[in-house]
Amino acid sequence: MPMRHSSAASTAAGRDVPDERQPAQQRIIGAALTLFAGKGFAATGIREIADAASLSTATLYHYMGTKEDLLVHIMQEGLRRFISAARTSAVDVTDPERQLVSLTRVHVVTEALEREMSLVIDNEIRALSPEATQVVLPLRDEYEQLWDTAIALGVDNGTFHVGEPRLAQLALLEMCNGVAHWYSAGGRLSLDQVADHFADMALALVDARMDHQRINASTLRMHPASHEVETVRASFTGFRVTIQVPRGVAP
DSSP states (O other), X not given: OOOOOOGGGBOTTSOBOGGGHHHXXXXXXXXXXXXXXXXXXXXXXXXXXXXXXXXXXXXXXXXXXXHHXXXXXXXXXXXXXXXXXXXXXXXXXXXXXXXXXXXXHHHHHHHHHTHHHHHHHHHOGGGSOHHHHHHHHHHHHHHHHHHHHHHHHHHHTTXXXXXXXHHHHHHHHHHHHTHHHHOOTTSSSOHHHHHHHHHHHHHHHTTOEETTEEOOTTTTTOOOTHHHHHHHHHHTTTHHHHOOOOSSOOO
């Protein structure tokens, strides 16, 4: 992914050669994600991002505007793709227990495969200004509404047995968010297996039952978790390459 920076990246007038815009953008996003995820937004300086991207500070500003512009756009693009993956995975799923399995798998897989982006979205909303928060929160709320809807439907039709659906939703999201902190591709369980175990825990948390029998992912006879893995991979293809950072926070 990184491309070596050289004096050929700029013209004599100090303007970037147009065909190098995309690789530079890719380096900036990669550097910002790594630094924001590892150090936090507040502790990361513009100079650090420029150095990590092998760019001058002046060139960095040419692409990104302010540091907050960069954070907001990473969050916006990440959440949009998160939502897209969740909707695509469950496009033909109508019953709440299968919806919950699909949502849980997508969330777990995204936290595992897009670890840095997930950590930034999970941890750095508090770093945003009030104006920027109003840009990002609607997307987060749109994603959480998918969970609210599935859980509410399951409670309404008697499949889920949970007294506080909102608390159940918060518990499930926190459970899935933790995957970004510990998942390793070289671990004992495959990502498909991890996703399925989390789906079973999600069903257990809402006490999913049918005909008085506990429900788990295997008894639902759904497509395998590899479906969600491929859906997430497709949704995030080109994430670091195509993202474009506008100047100034804007919806």
